[in-house]
Amino acid sequence: MAQVKGKKAGFGAVLWDYLTTVDHKKIAIIYLVAGGFFFALGGIEAMLIRAQLAVPNNDFLSAGLFNEVITMHGTTMIFLAAMPLLFAFMNAVVPLQIGARDVAFPFLNSLGVWLFVFGGIFLNLSWFLGGAPDAGWTSYASLSIASPGHGIDFYAVGLQIAGAGTLISGINFVTTIITMRAPGMTYMRMPLFTWTTLVAAILIVFAFPPLTIGVFLLMFDRMFGSNFFIVEAGGNTIIWEHLFWIFGHPEVYVLILPAFGIFSEIFSTFSRKRLFGYSAMVFATVLIGFFGFMVWAHHMFTVGLGPTANAIFALATMAIAVPTGIKIFNWIATIWGGSIEFTTPMLYALAFIPSFVMGGVTGIMQAAAPADYQYHDSYFIVAHFHYVIVGGVVFALLAGLHFYWPIITGTMLSEKLGKIEMVIFFIGFHCTFLIQHWLGLWGMPRRVFTYLDGQGYNTANMISSIGAALMAIAVIILLINIIKTLVKNEKVGTDPWGDGRTLEWSLPIPTPYYNFANTPLIRGIDALALEKEEGDGTIPAAGPVEAIHMPNNSFIPFMISFGLFVAGFGALYFASGKPWAIDAVANLPEKPWALYVLIAGLAITFISMGVRSWKDDLGYYIPKEELEADLRELEARERGAK
């Protein structure tokens, strides 16, 4: 490993270390930083939306720009903020939770993160290169084929690149959790965050291919002259809607399941109790994952599939509420009678229950197909999905950030600032989105850039915008908290919360790059809590200290991703000004270099892949002596602390 212990490495060396790293703990930090950046970007876009809608007849944003901003807000938040941030926690925690030294495919882990970073940059470059996509995050084909300019092309290519990264990471986590568990870590002893990560990763494996296909069809229509969605030529735009939602509904569960996992860990840690109904929780997680694939048409009730089809999908949708309800009751039973500690993560977790339930209830309302004709495409829908996504996923991300911060950075965020942030965020969230239910029921459609005075929407919209500003203030407090903590740099020791129950809290902080000097032996659920109660509070070793085989760092994943990034520009401008192109780009100036850029980009990718395939890289061994020296040093440090 490039970083020498105890010595400060130069900036260049650190940068190179991160560009080439295959260590899951460092990849987690890349996900956290890049995901955090896109979260801020999406947040700024949200503020622009709420500023435009604060008062009627506003012209702060023009109609066209407004469409670009809402599209980029949704796309950025789902694909570039929420999912990567969840991947950050999965990378930081899951290998430690199951007693693994890394993920199953460290090289692919690095490839996944760089594909996501380059895809995200590609998508956002659209702002500077002739306009962002403007057909909504769902990018319905009837709109997106007609959208003039290259905006939609940035959406298609950017998502294709980032999506490949997500798919790769999904496969990686499935394999890791199935094959890399330490001795004794049976399936029914895995912590809930590992379980939800496993199911979410499986959902990714099954749900991303339909998106990839849909986006490929869109790319071919827009860039290479095919007619899948072009109705005049015999295409069918409904196919896009099906493909998108076959992906889209499982996607919302990809987001919420890991969030459930994070909250499960927090509830049991800060109630100082085992999770109530562990096996029911696991069962519910798997069931939600399975049902998630059979409900997609609830987003298309008003398309005209017919009453039988609508009824089937309505019923299937309502069925999902059952396992979700099981989970809610189990969390409540976990807190019940526990010795509760009101830390920042716990406050978020407590706030999550009522907030998420409200989102679930509106979900069931929408699942009733005839009623959905009223709600569809109104602000009621906006209220619903923000209640589940912000009240569920974003709460979990913020809670998880405070909770796992010591594992990721070795320091502790200020609890005082954290609680202030939590309260402001909570108030801001309900202030923004509660009133939107009524706006929807009063008839305000979603995705409109302004509304007229005198329709009774003014006060409600103003309240909503004020709430949004409160959430922004909370995020700024979080940023201040992070900066202060990093500057102070007060290191904490093992198990900083004092109540850690699962394996990741048994490790020294900072965690050594090989994670476990000894392969741990797991004797039951909540491995660390068990040892605290029955043993001496340390995890027993499954065997003697032995030399550890480690993978080498590699720059190739970065190059593979960069190649696709370059090729993306070639594909994007290929149809510009060509006579066979769709109307949206046929009138643009021709770009004769596009084909060469496409070929050059693909060449970079395939040559990098070739280098990887033909050059053997067998990794290296950490000698036994080094591990033993580390263990002795650790022991001395702990004795000193006592």
Add this chain to the structure above:
Amino acid sequence: MAEQNHEQLTESQLKYLRMERTKEMRIQMISFGLMIFLTFIAFALVALEIDKNFVIPIVIGLAFLQVVLQFYYFMHMKDKGHEFAKLFILVGMYFAIAFVVCFIMIVWIGNPI
């Protein structure tokens, strides 16, 4: 962790391994021959210009058999340690078939049901 196994095999272990591999090879060859034969039947049925309604279901049936052979014999699904792969393939097939049926019903045929 890819720990390499450096232990020497004993004589009888080696013999057993050889035997297993020969058996495996034989099975591979037989299933390969079988699959070529199945393909040949399918081609022959089409070439003989027999009634369409008769040929199509048979060809689809043969194709299904081929898929099973492929998965179980060529891609080693019959071997131990493939429970998860099997589960994933089956679930994936279930979803894919459901999606295709749905598409045929509500997109291609297109009459609201």
